[in-house]
Amino acid sequence: MSTGAATSTAGLPAQARAPRWTAELRREDDALDTLAEEWDDLVARCRTATFFQSAAWQRSWWRQYGTPGALLVVLVRRDGRLVGAGAFRRRGGPLGGLTGLGAGLIDFTDVLLDDDCADRAAEEFAAALPLTRPWHSLELREVRPEAAVQRVFEQWRGRRRRFTDSLCQYLPAAPMDQLLKRVPGRTAQRSRVKLRKIAESGVEVRTTSPEDVPEALDGLLRLHFLQWRERGVTPEHRSERFRRHLAESTAGLVATGRAAVHQFWLDGELVAVDLVLLCPSFSGLYLYGAHPGLRERLDIAGLLFGAALDETLGAGIPVISLLRGQEPYKQRWRPDRLSNQRLLFGPRGAAPVAAARSGAVRGRRAAVHLLSTRAPRLKEALAARRRG
Numbered sequence: 001m002s003t004g005a006a007t008s009t010a011g012l013p014a015q016a017r018a019p020r021w022t023a024e025l026r027r028e029d030d031a032l033d034t035l036a037e038e039w040d041d042l043v044a045r046c047r048t049a050t051f052f053q054s055a056a057w058q059r060s061w062w063r064q065y066g067t068p069g070a071l072l073v074v075l076v077r078r079d080g081r082l083v084g085a086g087a088f089r090r091r092g093g094p095l096g097g098l099t100g101l102g103a104g105l106i107d108f109t110d111v112l113l114d115d116d117c118a119d120r121a122a123e124e125f126a127a128a129l130p131l132t133r134p135w136h137s138l139e140l141r142e143v144r145p146e147a148a149v150q151r152v153f154e155q156w157r158g159r160r161r162r163f164t165d166s167l168c169q170y171l172p173a174a175p176m177d178q179l180l181k182r183v184p185g186r187t188a189q190r191s192r193v194k195l196r197k198i199a200e201s202g203v204e205v206r207t208t209s210p211e212d213v214p215e216a217l218d219g220l221l222r223l224h225f226l227q228w229r230e231r232g233v234t235p236e237h238r239s240e241r242f243r244r245h246l247a248e249s250t251a252g253l254v255a256t257g258r259a260a261v262h263q264f265w266l267d268g269e270l271v272a273v274d275l276v277l278l279c280p281s282f283s284g285l286y287l288y289g290a291h292p293g294l295r296e297r298l299d300i301a302g303l304l305f306g307a308a309l310d311e312t313l314g315a316g317i318p319v320i321s322l323l324r325g326q327e328p329y330k331q332r333w334r335p336d337r338l339s340n341q342r343l344l345f346g347p348r349g350a351a352p353v354a355a356a357r358s359g360a361v362r363g364r365r366a367a368v369h370l371l372s373t374r375a376p377r378l379k380e381a382l383a384a385r386r387r388g
Contacts, residue, residue, distance in 0.1 A: 019078050021120070023128035026073040029066070031087075032059045035073070038082045040256070042112045045083075048148045051259060051277040051284075052106040056252025058087055061101050064245040072098060076124045078114075084121040086111030086149070088138065097137035105236070105245075107168065107284065107323045108340070109140050113148040122151035131158060131347045138345040141165055142324070145341060159346035169322040169335035170282065173312045182334045191332070194299035195306065201266065201298055205307050208261035210254045214247040216261045220273035221246075223289030237287075246287075250275060257315075262307045264290075272300065276308045282319035283312040301329040 032039070036055040043049045051057060062071060066089065076084030088098040100109040113121045129152075131138060142165055143149055153160060171179060176195065180188040208216040221243060225233055236242050253259035258279060264272035274288035285308045290300045312320045322330045324340070 020080075021124050022077045022080075023124055024075045024077070025128065025130060026075060027069075027071060029062075029068055029071055031071060031073045032062055035075075035082075035085070039085060039112075042082050042085055042114060045114045045116070046112045046118075046148060047115050047281065048110060048144070048146055049112055050108045050110065050144075050279050050282075051253060052102060052108050053110050053112055054253060054256070054258055056256070056258070057106075057249045058101055060245050060249035060252070061105070062087070063248070064241040065103065066101075072130070074111075074125060074128050076121050076128065078117060078121070081114075083114035083117055084112065084125045086125065096135065097139065098131075099138070100140045105242075107142055107166075107286075107321075108144055108147070109142045109149070110144070110147040111149045111152060113151060118148065118151055122148070123155045126152050126155035126157070129156070129345065131345055134347060134349075136347050138343075140343045140345075142340045143343050144168075145338065149343065153343050153345070156345050158348045159344075161344040161346075163342040163344075165340040165342040166324040167326060167337055167339050168324055169326070169330055169337050171320050171322070171333055171335050173283070173309065173318055173320050175313070176306065176309065179309075179333060183332065187332060191302065194302050198298050198303050198306065203271075203298070203303065204265045206263045206265065208254065208263060210251050213251040213254055213261055216263055216273055217243075217247050217250060217275070219263070219270055220261075220275065220287065220289040223270075223273060223291055224287070225289075227290050227292055246275075253277065260311050262311070264303065264307075266294070266297075272304065274304050274307065276311050278311070278315055278317060280317065282321045283308065283315070283317050284321040284323045286323065301332070305333075 026035075028034075032055065036059060039055040039058075043054055046053075070090045072088045072090055074084070074086045074088070075082060087101050089101055091097060091099055100106075102109060111125065113125070129138065130136070140149060153162070171182075180191055183191070221237065224237065250259055250261065254261060258277065260276045260278065262274050262276065263270060264274075269291075271294045272288065272290040275286045277284050277286050285304060288304050290304070294300055309320060322333075322335055
């Protein structure tokens with residue numbers, strides 16, 4: 001890794017000297033806290049950064065979900081300025097190694113690279129990754145095709161594998177009338193009727209201030225549990241650590257303009273709350289809760305999407321993401337589709353653990369594919385059997 005030639009350039013003007021590149025590995029549990037200010041300064045200089053790479057999100061997740069002693073932060077500096085950063089979790093077990101922060105709670109994993117020197121920063125970052133022994137590996141889930149870590153992946157000189165991960169869906173941030181042109185005529189007409197009913201209902205949409213975020217999110221989770229109580233709520237969403245993480249991270253994101261929390265009031269009652277995450281390139285409706293009785297009066301998906309779209313347009317963001325998943329309510333808008341990726345980094349030469357992890361990934365993907373193709377036929381067979 002280059003660190004410049006200090007002896008031959010010391011007498012030259014600063015602008016004429018070759019930049020000095022350095023890398024550092026931080027392992028202390030409070031590393032993300034001490035780095036927060038320059039971390040977010042780098043977020044602002046990395047066009048591919050999402051809300052999940054912000055200091056607020058990463059610090060909060062580590063406080064609630066991290067294991068003491070398992071944090072690894074890779075830092076790259078150019079003349080002392082932070083130009084590359086990534087936080088990882090060390091995991092144990094026979095196929096241990098490194099993985100990203102966030103686990104199943106995030107839709108996009110990435111590192112941070114300064115746009116002005118992204119290629120060189122990626123090269124230095126790859127050289128700094130501590131994957132030197134046969135059992136070392138780094139696995140990153142939910143990586144966007146245009147993510148900064150893709151540059152690191154290309155610079156990696158060891159073993160590497162790329163797999164398809166979750167499907168995400170996107171729409172251009174355009175006025176509702178333009179979006180309705182994407183859908184068939186009858187569907188568009190039904191949507192216009194539903195939207196008109198929402199406009200005439202008297203629903204009041206309030207944007208939440210940072211200091212009121214914890215109370216608003218308590219309302220979101222209460223309505224979320226109520227909404228899904230008969231169909232099963234994600235177990236982690238019921239945990240106290242998730243509540244703390246959501247409140248802490250969102251308050252920080254709202255304070256820096258990277259998120260918005262909307263409260264929906266009807267006839268003096270709080271009937272819905274949503275959390276919209278914002279970054280320069282796209283926005284996304286991350287989580288919401290709605291009273292089940294509201295479904296009988298209004299189109300909840302249209303109500304929430306309309307507020308998220310207004311927030312996105314107001315912020316000048318060009319794309320609204322529907323994030324991961326293929327829920328039926330998302331398909332009404334005929335969104336564009338783009339799959340995330342899973343990246344595996346292994347050491348040079350023979351890497352039995354990295355190879356085993358690649359095989360495990362392929363095996364899981366094959367099992368998911370088999371289940372998805374056979375499940376409909378199994379359902380049909382069971383239905384036919386009942387009818388018989």
